[in-house]
Amino acid sequence: MADSHAKHGPSYMAIFWYLAVLTVVEIGVIFAPFPRMAVAVLLVAFACAKATLVALYFMHLRIETKTLGYIALTPIAIGTLLVLVLLPDTQHVPRQTADSHRLEAPKE
Amino acid sequence: MSDAATALHHPAVEPAESPLTPESWGKLGMWIFLAGDAVGFGVLLAAYGVMRATSVDWPHPAQVLGIQLTALMTFLLICSSVTMVKSLEALQANDLPRAKRFVLLTALGGAIFVGLQAMEWTHLIERGLKVFGNPWGATLFGSSFFMITGFHGLHVTAGVIYLLSIYRVISRVKDMRYNYMVTEIAGLYWHFVDLVWIMVFTFVYLL
Numbered sequence: 001m002a003d004s005h006a007k008h009g010p011s012y013m014a015i016f017w018y019l020a021v022l023t024v025v026e027i028g029v030i031f032a033p034f035p036r037m038a039v040a041v042l043l044v045a046f047a048c049a050k051a052t053l054v055a056l057y058f059m060h061l062r063i064e065t066k067t068l069g070y071i072a073l074t075p076i077a078i079g080t081l082l083v084l085v086l087l088p089d090t091q092h093v094p095r096q097t098a099d100s101h102r103l104e105a106p107k108e
Numbered sequence: 109m110s111d112a113a114t115a116l117h118h119p120a121v122e123p124a125e126s127p128l129t130p131e132s133w134g135k136l137g138m139w140i141f142l143a144g145d146a147v148g149f150g151v152l153l154a155a156y157g158v159m160r161a162t163s164v165d166w167p168h169p170a171q172v173l174g175i176q177l178t179a180l181m182t183f184l185l186i187c188s189s190v191t192m193v194k195s196l197e198a199l200q201a202n203d204l205p206r207a208k209r210f211v212l213l214t215a216l217g218g219a220i221f222v223g224l225q226a227m228e229w230t231h232l233i234e235r236g237l238k239v240f241g242n243p244w245g246a247t248l249f250g251s252s253f254f255m256i257t258g259f260h261g262l263h264v265t266a267g268v269i270y271l272l273s274i275y276r277v278i279s280r281v282k283d284m285r286y287n288y289m290v291t292e293i294a295g296l297y298w299h300f301v302d303l304v305w306i307m308v309f310t311f312v313y314l315l
Contacts, residue, residue, distance in 0.1 A: 023186070043314050046310070047310035059295075059296055059303075078147050079147070083154055
């Protein structure tokens, strides 16, 4: 298998090091003096990159049949749809929690 | 034979091949299960995102939860994914004792992960993080934290049991092609658990 991976892409240990380095970079990013939105975008991008590496190389999706690839893509499509459906809820509702409701309740 | 089977000289092809599932029915079943499970985790993380975005007093997770321990847990799961693929490599080389050692190491990594998570939960509960409240802000912070990390922890626990059962199977069965197939399918589950933790670590602990 090591030979096969040498022919077709990086070895498992190379993927391990990519994942380890990306994790260290992720932790470094949250302490970096970047705007909060930039940190969020970077963290999500790094997490997606790590998840992609695991799926493509450790789960062999890179060389699997198309059928399994489509099955793997299904939850991503559903997740994207879910986020799009939920986005308006995060924009137009009052920014309150159960706690702030409780604090604002009239006293008798 | 599929691309994967051709590229890796896959020895474990089930007799019941079909154009739909040229690789393995077991593998197809596991992928369908994982896709459904991924939707479950996706819903949990999306709900977490909405709760957090609509809250005025959501605590900053990196400050409240601490990330040193969870960074170590992340590293541990990545290592266990490597030992899992190493066990497949060993099986492909017909080295059963080495494969068994790597399966055991993977299960050990998972068991240590669950132990560290129990330690983290205990520490946070002692500091006041409860399902129905916490000293730092929004009530839902605690319930969502326990729900998401607990659901993942259950998956890791199930994975450890699954891996130990696979260890028992490959210890008894002499057919290396069968052993490769069942270990590869178990590996899919284990890598999925690792993949989900990558997302949980980012969304619950770092963001």
